Amino acid sequence: MRKGEETRTRILDVAEAAVLQKGFGGTSIEELIAETGITKSGFFYHFRDKNELAKALLNRYIENDERIYDEIFSRARDLMDDPLQSFLLGLKLLSELLSDLPNGHPGCLVATICYYERLFDREIQEINRQAALTWRRRFRGMFDDIFAVYTPREHLDVDQLADMVSTVIEGGIVLSKALKEPQSLPDQILVFRSFVKLLFQPAQRA
Amino acid sequence: MRKGEETRTRILDVAEAAVLQKGFGGTSIEELIAETGITKSGFFYHFRDKNELAKALLNRYIENDERIYDEIFSRARDLMDDPLQSFLLGLKLLSELLSDLPNGHPGCLVATICYYERLFDREIQEINRQAALTWRRRFRGMFDDIFAVYTPREHLDVDQLADMVSTVIEGGIVLSKALKEPQSLPDQILVFRSFVKLLFQPAQRA
DNA sequence: TCGCTCCTGTACCGCCGGTAGGGTTTTCGA
DNA sequence: TCGAAAACCCTACCGGCGGTACAGGAGCGA
Numbered sequence: 001m002r003k004g005e006e007t008r009t010r011i012l013d014v015a016e017a018a019v020l021q022k023g024f025g026g027t028s029i030e031e032l033i034a035e036t037g038i039t040k041s042g043f044f045y046h047f048r049d050k051n052e053l054a055k056a057l058l059n060r061y062i063e064n065d066e067r068i069y070d071e072i073f074s075r076a077r078d079l080m081d082d083p084l085q086s087f088l089l090g091l092k093l094l095s096e097l098l099s100d101l102p103n104g105h106p107g108c109l110v111a112t113i114c115y116y117e118r119l120f121d122r123e124i125q126e127i128n129r130q131a132a133l134t135w136r137r138r139f140r141g142m143f144d145d146i147f148a149v150y151t152p153r154e155h156l157d158v159d160q161l162a163d164m165v166s167t168v169i170e171g172g173i174v175l176s177k178a179l180k181e182p183q184s185l186p187d188q189i190l191v192f193r194s195f196v197k198l199l200f201q202p203a204q205r206a
Numbered sequence: 207m208r209k210g211e212e213t214r215t216r217i218l219d220v221a222e223a224a225v226l227q228k229g230f231g232g233t234s235i236e237e238l239i240a241e242t243g244i245t246k247s248g249f250f251y252h253f254r255d256k257n258e259l260a261k262a263l264l265n266r267y268i269e270n271d272e273r274i275y276d277e278i279f280s281r282a283r284d285l286m287d288d289p290l291q292s293f294l295l296g297l298k299l300l301s302e303l304l305s306d307l308p309n310g311h312p313g314c315l316v317a318t319i320c321y322y323e324r325l326f327d328r329e330i331q332e333i334n335r336q337a338a339l340t341w342r343r344r345f346r347g348m349f350d351d352i353f354a355v356y357t358p359r360e361h362l363d364v365d366q367l368a369d370m371v372s373t374v375i376e377g378g379i380v381l382s383k384a385l386k387e388p389q390s391l392p393d394q395i396l397v398f399r400s401f402v403k404l405l406f407q408p409a410q411r412a
Numbered sequence: 413t414c415g416c417t418c419c420t421g422t423a424c425c426g427c428c429g430g431t432a433g434g435g436t437t438t439t440c441g442a
Numbered sequence: 443t444c445g446a447a448a449a450c451c452c453t454a455c456c457g458g459c460g461g462t463a464c465a466g467g468a469g470c471g472a
Contacts, residue, residue: 007449022220025231028428031220040430042450049430066322112321114383115313118228125386132384153407154400159394163381167394168370171377175369177320178338180331187366194360195401209469214418234459246461248419255461413472416445428459436451442444 008046011036015057020107024054025114054113055124061109062131069138072097083145084200090142091193095186104182105173132166139165150200168192183186214252214262217242222263226313230260230322260319268337275344278303283331289351291404296348300410302391310388311379338372345371356406372389374398 014035018027029050033043047053074191076090098105113120139162147158173184224233228251235256239249253259257276282296304311319326345368353364378391 005305020321021228023231023325025233025324026228026322027231029430030428038379039451041452044430045448052461060343062394101362106219108380111317114380115226115318116229116232117383119232128384131384132381152402156397156400157393160390160397163390164374164394164397167377167381169377170380171373172374173336174317174320174376174380175373177323178316178334180335184366184369188370191362191370195364195404197257198360198401198404203339204304213418235461236459245420246466247421250461251417251419415470416470417470418468421465423463425462426460431455431456432454434452436449438449439447441446 007036007038007042011038011043011046011053012054012057012060015053016061016109017106018059019112020109023112024050024119051120051124054120055127058109058113058124058127058131062127062134066134068097073138073142082149083142084150084196086192086196087142087146091196095189096195098189099183099186101182104176105185107177108170108173111170111173134164135166138162146200152199153201156199164192172199187196211363213242213244213248217244217249217252217259218263218266220265221259223312225263225318226315226359229318230256230325253372257326257330261333264315264319264330264333264337265335268333268340268342270385271337272340276286279344279348288355289348290356290402293348293352294399297395297402301395301399304395305389310382313383314376314379317376317379335387341372342368344368352406358405361406362405370398 009033015032018032018035029040029043029121033040036043047056073086073090076093078088080086080089110128110131113124117125120154127166136159140158143161168188168191169185172188175188176182176185217238221233221238224238224241235246235249242249255264257321278299279292279296281294282299286292286295316334316337319330323331342365345362349364349367374394374397375391378394381394382391384386
């Protein structure tokens with residue numbers, strides 16, 4: 001029971017790092033069992049096939065992702081009463097967290113799966129879709145709170161505005177990886193932060 | 207000569223569609239030769255290995271990508287004298303072009319390769335990096351022109367602002383694919399367009 | 413007619429995903 | 443403490459795939 005969980009976790013750890021570097025197709029099961037110090041039979045005891053590994057990997061990734069967002073934005077809310085200031089602080093904290101990663105963001109599994117769609121069954125694609133929808137709901141809630149207090153200088157759809165957070169993060173990850181500049185991702189988040197600040201700044205200024 | 211080029215192009219066409227749907231690892235050479243109606247020997251006559259196929263694919267994709275941006279933004283410049291208005295129009299045209307794709311954007315090869323880095327040699331990674339840097343230079347040039355005329359309401363680094371265009375496009379593609387909502391990508395570009403408009407809007411307004 | 417481009421055909425190698433099935437140790441609850 | 447379930451290991455095998463090797467042939471321009 002306990003031991004099984006641990007081995008399973010170890011496989012997932014190794015697999016996650018490999019998949020984010022080489023994609024699913026580029027990650028072989030034989031390489032995973034070699035690094036985990038397990039046999040092939042042992043692997044297939046835990047996961048029926050590669051698809052089930054992908055599902056477990058994705059679910060764990062999403063869970064962890066949500067936990068991080070929860071922590072950051074609830075801390076921001078504790079420090080700032082105003083919904084706009086709280087959101088802006090959250091973006092700042094997120095940017096700092098990403099800046100502190102020594103090798104940059106390792107990559108997003110949701111994005112990886114997007115570029116692999118045909119290889120996986122509908123269930124995984126649906127998990128992926130739900131993850132993106134959860135992001136939308138999360139940030140939409142924050143923008144709703146902001147709209148209750150502030151009037152934007154430009155009319156924008158709230159869902160699209162909420163999606164912009166995910167867009168900037170996913171796009172920032174891609175750009176960071178392509179450029180081999182880990183700092184790009186946190187920088188892009190701060191640029192987006194400036195845009196949000198601008199959007200809710202009163203039109204008339206002294 | 208002529209015939210060879212044609213076959214090569216046909217292989218690349220089939221490969222590009224397959225790679226964007228399943229990634230490189232998920233695309234088998236055997237499947238490519240089956241669809242192209244060629245033999246394995248024929249394939250390896252044109253490409254030494256999968257890595258060379260990837261290189262040819264990437265180079266062709268980037269070339270085509272550049273051509274599209276050239277067309278859109280030069281048309282926008284023809285229609286608008288003002289650099290800001292011209293850029294805003296360009297974003298609009300880009301958004302419309304992407305809206306008209308029946309199945310949404312098929313995916314960006316540069317992003318695909320990012321998530322596959324370890325599978326390819328340094329040369330391909332460098333091509334990828336140069337592509338992202340070319341995007342930066344292109345949009346930086348446009349923002350430089352805008353800064354010559356307008357004063358932004360918030361101080362932002364020009365390179366980071368230029369990168370934001372790529373970020374939004376790449377992120378929009380990922381989100382579009384994850385959500386299975388093709389309209390998200392053009393929508394996100396328009397949200398970004400509003401941000402740019404806001405950034406250069408005079409502080410004082412009637 | 414020569415030679416080059418552009419292939420086809422055949423045979424083979426080793427890796428990988430996955431299956432099958434038997435055997436062994438570890439763990440934990442009754 | 444004992445027994446059963448959990449958590450593996452071992453061996454053998456299959457078919458697909460990336461890639462190699464090499465022989466040969468059709469078409470075509472000089």
